[in-house]
Amino acid sequence: MSNTKKITIKAFRFNAETDYLPYYKSYEMEVGKDELVLDLLNRIKWEHDGSFSYRRSCRHGICGACGIKVNGKPVLSCKENAYDMIDLFGDELIFEPQSKKRAIKDMIIDKGDFWDKHAVVKPYVEGIVDEHPTHETNMSQEEVENVLNADYCIQCGNCHYACPALEVNEEFFGPAAFVAAYRFTVDPRDNAGKERLEMTSQIGPGVWDCVKCFECAEACPKDIIPIEKITRLHNLQFEHHVAQSNIATRHAEGFVRSIKKHGFLDEADIVKYSEGNIGVLKHLGDAIAMMKAGKIHITDQIPFMGNMPKSKNLDEIQKLVKISQTNKL
Amino acid sequence: MSQLRYALYTGCTAKESTPELLSSTLAVAKKLDIELIILEEASCCGASHLQDFDPFLSHVLNARNICYAEKLGLTMVTLCNTCQINLAMTKEKLAHDADYRAKVNEKLAEVGLKYQGSVEIKHFLYALIDDFGLENIKAKVEVPLSNFNIAPFYGCHNIRPSELHHKSNGGENPYNPTSLDRLIDALEGYPVNYASKNKCCGFHVDLQAPHTSNALTGTALLDAIDNNADIMVTPCPLCHLNMDIKQRSAGKQAGRDISIPVLHMPQMVALALGCTYEEIGLKYHVSNAKKVLAQATN
Numbered sequence: 001m002s003n004t005k006k007i008t009i010k011a012f013r014f015n016a017e018t019d020y021l022p023y024y025k026s027y028e029m030e031v032g033k034d035e036l037v038l039d040l041l042n043r044i045k046w047e048h049d050g051s052f053s054y055r056r057s058c059r060h061g062i063c064g065a066c067g068i069k070v071n072g073k074p075v076l077s078c079k080e081n082a083y084d085m086i087d088l089f090g091d092e093l094i095f096e097p098q099s100k101k102r103a104i105k106d107m108i109i110d111k112g113d114f115w116d117k118h119a120v121v122k123p124y125v126e127g128i129v130d131e132h133p134t135h136e137t138n139m140s141q142e143e144v145e146n147v148l149n150a151d152y153c154i155q156c157g158n159c160h161y162a163c164p165a166l167e168v169n170e171e172f173f174g175p176a177a178f179v180a181a182y183r184f185t186v187d188p189r190d191n192a193g194k195e196r197l198e199m200t201s202q203i204g205p206g207v208w209d210c211v212k213c214f215e216c217a218e219a220c221p222k223d224i225i226p227i228e229k230i231t232r233l234h235n236l237q238f239e240h241h242v243a244q245s246n247i248a249t250r251h252a253e254g255f256v257r258s259i260k261k262h263g264f265l266d267e268a269d270i271v272k273y274s275e276g277n278i279g280v281l282k283h284l285g286d287a288i289a290m291m292k293a294g295k296i297h298i299t300d301q302i303p304f305m306g307n308m309p310k311s312k313n314l315d316e317i318q319k320l321v322k323i324s325q326t327n328k329l
Numbered sequence: 330m331s332q333l334r335y336a337l338y339t340g341c342t343a344k345e346s347t348p349e350l351l352s353s354t355l356a357v358a359k360k361l362d363i364e365l366i367i368l369e370e371a372s373c374c375g376a377s378h379l380q381d382f383d384p385f386l387s388h389v390l391n392a393r394n395i396c397y398a399e400k401l402g403l404t405m406v407t408l409c410n411t412c413q414i415n416l417a418m419t420k421e422k423l424a425h426d427a428d429y430r431a432k433v434n435e436k437l438a439e440v441g442l443k444y445q446g447s448v449e450i451k452h453f454l455y456a457l458i459d460d461f462g463l464e465n466i467k468a469k470v471e472v473p474l475s476n477f478n479i480a481p482f483y484g485c486h487n488i489r490p491s492e493l494h495h496k497s498n499g500g501e502n503p504y505n506p507t508s509l510d511r512l513i514d515a516l517e518g519y520p521v522n523y524a525s526k527n528k529c530c531g532f533h534v535d536l537q538a539p540h541t542s543n544a545l546t547g548t549a550l551l552d553a554i555d556n557n558a559d560i561m562v563t564p565c566p567l568c569h570l571n572m573d574i575k576q577r578s579a580g581k582q583a584g585r586d587i588s589i590p591v592l593h594m595p596q597m598v599a600l601a602l603g604c605t606y607e608e609i610g611l612k613y614h615v616s617n618a619k620k621v622l623a624q625a626t627n
Contacts, residue, residue, distance in 0.1 A: 168544040213529035214489035234381035248537040252382035263372040265341040312369040316440040324389040
């Protein structure tokens, strides 16, 4: 069996100073089983075209410079084996920058928005630190575990540029900033936790605009699972009474209200409860269309009234809600 | 092949705003002689929102849901990607944290239940493909879908995070999923290849961020249409709600007219297996889907 595979790499090429539009250029090469995606980037530059540009530095998966997308999958080039990519995508690999619309030259993008948003959430310990401490600041085992692995982040930007919410909502902080916000909020030395929770509870930039697609979890080369930290920020907002009653928090809390009553979610009620009596009116068009299609059943003019399905053994569910509920809005 | 039997977790949507999902699922099961026992005791899974408010309560309720499948000793089958991920994440959490499982079981004991983690949880799509088998489905096709270019829309929560789902989704590559494409192919339709097929529909921010949700829904629908899709198909009723109901608002935001029938995965299978108009439930769509039946047999 051969120890190499012949593949074609289609690489995104663009020079913001001279090109009107980007284009793709193909490079054929024999790839060995130990080669990394970064080796292939190097070989394009060294064997084919010296002008080919990309960021690289440590080659050890820690500097976070060499994030690109291979066939749409965000990878850290120096960590990703090229054969694994061939297994996933076949013998035509497409190399693209993390974000095509932010491309400056080939794989190099302007990461300005990433750093700006990262800086806003105060990604550092804010507190009064004794300049001449007489002993270490110890963390309990529990405190260490509570950080989860949020401190593994290398700011590569893979999750940030994989996030579809961020692509269409410019003010959204994005998953990497949320990981940093979480990491320092649970740090026992830090005093800015409440400020971060307030910041990340705002509708628009905050965690409530996360679409829950798990792209960030898939994109992270450090297995951080940013959405897990986003969920923890949601939880902390309720635990620390930072969460205000608004459309998003009522939506989350409203599930309990429905489940207690029916076991199931009352789909019409959750919209009405989250939006409030006035806000709900903007859904009138959709509601009428749904009624016409028979999606909302009408009994005595009140949606779902009387024919909301109910779970069997509803009393069990009600009891479990009563004894298990830990948060309040 | 011995008869396949599953515990069916319907989820809320199939019992409320998408009755066509439940009727078509039951019709497909009947045609293929698959026994589905509905878990009438089940509650809402929390739809990925309850856990933001109260993760412990969410885990307790989902552990209870799984308990009822355990009582039957049957694999639990879901009809909704978000139900699937919530139940699977609960199972994962309880499998890896014995102290937490004990706390959950302490609550369940109050209602006479005990969570064991003994059953598998999989989406109906993968029960059909991996358990029943594509070749066996192909052999049952009465109405080949050869009149349609069909755009598969996978929905996030069946394919990401891949590590969680790999046990139940046949190892689907989240960057290049193939299950729906293979199913369309087996039903003799033409799968449409388009970039948005594994992307997010935005459903979970419908209320607080309608601009985001309309943008994501619109992009995916237009991508399918621009790649000559006649129909879109999805295994997730939440994706379906957005793709079916939001065509007008998403189109308005995108500045283009959007009109395409969107079918639930079981509806597409029911259509190919020759189920009736009522069973397929084509009247329950906001965007005109009634024509699909006539087009299929033309």
